[in-house]
Amino acid sequence: MKEPFIHPLFIIHTLQQAGHEAYFVGGAVRDMILQRKVGDVDIATSARPDDVMSLFPKTIHVGIEHGTVVVLHEGEQYEVTTFRSEGEYADFRRPTSVQFISSLVEDLKRRDFTINAMAMNEKGEIIDPFNGREDLRNQLIRTVGNPEERFHEDALRMMRAVRFVSQLAFSISDKTKRAISEHGNLLKHVSVERITIEFEKLLLGKRPSLALALIADTKLYEHLPGLDIGEEAFRRLCKYDWMMLEDISECWTLLLYLLGVDLDPFLRKWKLANRQIKSVKLQLGGLEDVLKNGWSKETMYKLGEESSLRVNRILQLVRSTNYLHTTLLVSRYRELPIHSMKELAITGQDVMTWLNRKGGPWLSALLQTIEMKVLNGEIKNSKASIKEWIQSCKQILEERY
Ligand SMILES: Nc1ccn([C@@H]2O[C@H](COP(=O)(O)OP(=O)(O)OP(=O)(O)O)[C@@H](O)[C@H]2O)c(=O)n1
Ligand SMILES: [Mg+2]
Numbered sequence: 001m002k003e004p005f006i007h008p009l010f011i012i013h014t015l016q017q018a019g020h021e022a023y024f025v026g027g028a029v030r031d032m033i034l035q036r037k038v039g040d041v042d043i044a045t046s047a048r049p050d051d052v053m054s055l056f057p058k059t060i061h062v063g064i065e066h067g068t069v070v071v072l073h074e075g076e077q078y079e080v081t082t083f084r085s086e087g088e089y090a091d092f093r094r095p096t097s098v099q100f101i102s103s104l105v106e107d108l109k110r111r112d113f114t115i116n117a118m119a120m121n122e123k124g125e126i127i128d129p130f131n132g133r134e135d136l137r138n139q140l141i142r143t144v145g146n147p148e149e150r151f152h153e154d155a156l157r158m159m160r161a162v163r164f165v166s167q168l169a170f171s172i173s174d175k176t177k178r179a180i181s182e183h184g185n186l187l188k189h190v191s192v193e194r195i196t197i198e199f200e201k202l203l204l205g206k207r208p209s210l211a212l213a214l215i216a217d218t219k220l221y222e223h224l225p226g227l228d229i230g231e232e233a234f235r236r237l238c239k240y241d242w243m244m245l246e247d248i249s250e251c252w253t254l255l256l257y258l259l260g261v262d263l264d265p266f267l268r269k270w271k272l273a274n275r276q277i278k279s280v281k282l283q284l285g286g287l288e289d290v291l292k293n294g295w296s297k298e299t300m301y302k303l304g305e306e307s308s309l310r311v312n313r314i315l316q317l318v319r320s321t322n323y324l325h326t327t328l329l330v331s332r333y334r335e336l337p338i339h340s341m342k343e344l345a346i347t348g349q350d351v352m353t354w355l356n357r358k359g360g361p362w363l364s365a366l367l368q369t370i371e372m373k374v375l376n377g378e379i380k381n382s383k384a385s386i387k388e389w390i391q392s393c394k395q396i397l398e399e400r401y
Contacts, residue, residue: 001124005032008041008078011071012122014055015080020047022080023104023119023127030115033126033136034168043071043080044119046102052080066098083107086153105129109144112157113164117144139170147179155186159198162214166205172214180218187223192271195224199270203251208242225269226261233259244317249276250310253283254317279307286311294322297375300333308333337374337381344371345383354390355397362401 001009005024015022022045031038045052049069053059058072067082084098085106101107104119104127111117114132126133130144141164143150143157151157158180165172172180187195202211213235214220221227221234237258245251252272256263263284267277286303289296290311300308308329315323324332338344348363357363370386373379379389390397 001122002032004028004038004041005120007074007076008043009122011043011056011073011078011080015043015045015047015052016122018047018051018055020045020051021083021102021104022047023121025108025119026111026116029118029120029126030132030136032120033118033133036168041078043078044083044104044107045080046083046104047080048082048100052082067100084110086110110153111144112150112154112160114142114144115164139168140173141165141168141170141176142173143176143179147176148183151179151183151186154190155183156190156194156198158184158187158218158220159190159195159202162211162220163198163202163205165214166202166208166211168205169207169210177214177218180214180220184218184220184223187220192225192269196270196272199224200248200251203242203245203255204248206243208251209238209240212238212242226259226266229259241317245310245313247310249279249283250314252276252280253287253310254314256280256284257287257314257318283307283311283314287314290315290322291320295324295329295332297336298372300329301336301339301375304339305330305333337377338371341367341371343381344374344386345381346370346386350383350387351390354387355394366397366401 005028008024012022012024022043024041025044026042028038028041047055049061049064049067052069052071053061056071056073060070060072060077062068062070062079067084069080071078071080082100083102083104083106085101086098108117108119108127108129114130114135116132117130118132119127121127135142141161143161161172161176161180164170202208205211215224216231216235216238219231221229221231227234237255240254240258242251242254245254252267256266259266263281264277267280272280282303286299286307289299293299303311309326312324312326312329333339344367348359348367351363351366352359370379370389373389374381374386379385
């Protein structure tokens with residue numbers, strides 16, 4: 001057994017010593033077999049939530065009604081979930097009832113895809129009743145059993161399917177694909193926040209354009225916020241090499257640029273955080289500036305180094321002639337006389353003293369003028385030079401500001 005399974009092995013052993021069954025399950029087992037970086041290590045057990053809580057000193061009951069207890073062990077958190085079969089799914093997102101059961105295989109049977117329905121015991125042996133390993137070898141996303149049932153249980157699984165296509169660069173079984181084509185409308189029962197999480201993972205995956213093409217084939221885009229734009233328009237998105245992008249804000253910026261829609265209403269539909277919307281807005285503005293006028297000092301300054309690099313990657317992806325080699329862009333950025341107002345050699349207080357005036361809106365307007373003149377090299381960034389400039393045009397300044 002290798003990391004990251006060694007520490008939580010203690011949890012498995014503790015449960016077993018108390019007479020219960022316990023296994024590693026889900027994404028961690030899949031990623032270990034694929035030799036991918038393993039995310040959260042989840043455990044499934046025959047022990048009931050109460051038993052789990054009594055066996056470990058530090059637990060958090062996150063979703064006891066669904067059988068999940070978080071166990072804190074050596075500074076890490078592990079979800080320990082009681083084997084369960086799920087009852088009726090009246091609302092297409094969560095079961096109206098959960099039945100705790102004693103069979104691992106029954107628990108695996110309620111999971112979404114064969115590659116996610118494997119378990120690993122304490123000896124590192126894989127329990128794989130639905131041939132997940134074979135599908136991993138064949139690089140195939142296939143639901144456990146009937147896809148229609150699985151998607152009616154939780155419609156988000158359709159988005160998970162396309163997200164895994166992107167993250168793993170797998171294909172999808174015909175039957176699973178057909179079920180997505182037929183049941184896309186079930187996505188309306190799923191919260192936007194959950195859809196956004198999957199869509200962002202897709203955009204940051206290994207083969208986003210493969211997954212976007214699958215969304216086009218299945219017409220799933222008709223059920224995604226703001227993306228019911230017709231097949232031809234949606235297919236245009238698949239032509240780009242999204243893989244070149246490194247950060248999710250770059251992906252949203254590119255998407256908005258390609259769609260040419262209003263930024264705020266679109267991103268609000270996806271319920272992005274204000275902070276995220278702000279950085280996409282900044283980048284989209286920068287991108288449009290550079291596409292039109294090339295890289296100016298002002299644009300670099302406004303964007304800052306990190307966002308300049310992001311915009312530059314988008315320029316490369318859309319094959320803009322204004323793309324600059326990264327090292328060149330970085331050196332041009334670093335050569336700017338200032339990188340923020342803080343680096344200006346004077347303060348507002350200096351200006352008030354020199355002009356013998358009280359603060360007010362005039363002051364920030366004047367400081368902005370000075371900021372731009374220093375940035376563009378018209379005034380040297382030193383106290384003396386700025387003072388000299390202010391004094392040389394004192395009269396005009398007093399009229400204008
Ligand atoms: N709608 C869902 C979500 C999850 N699962 C099951 O719960 C496991 C854990 O879910 P989650 O951590 O959300 O996904 P992972 O498959 O682990 O993917 P990731 O690596 O992104 O966490 C999955 O592997 C799958 O067995 C499911 O059947 N249906
Ligand atoms: Mg996981």
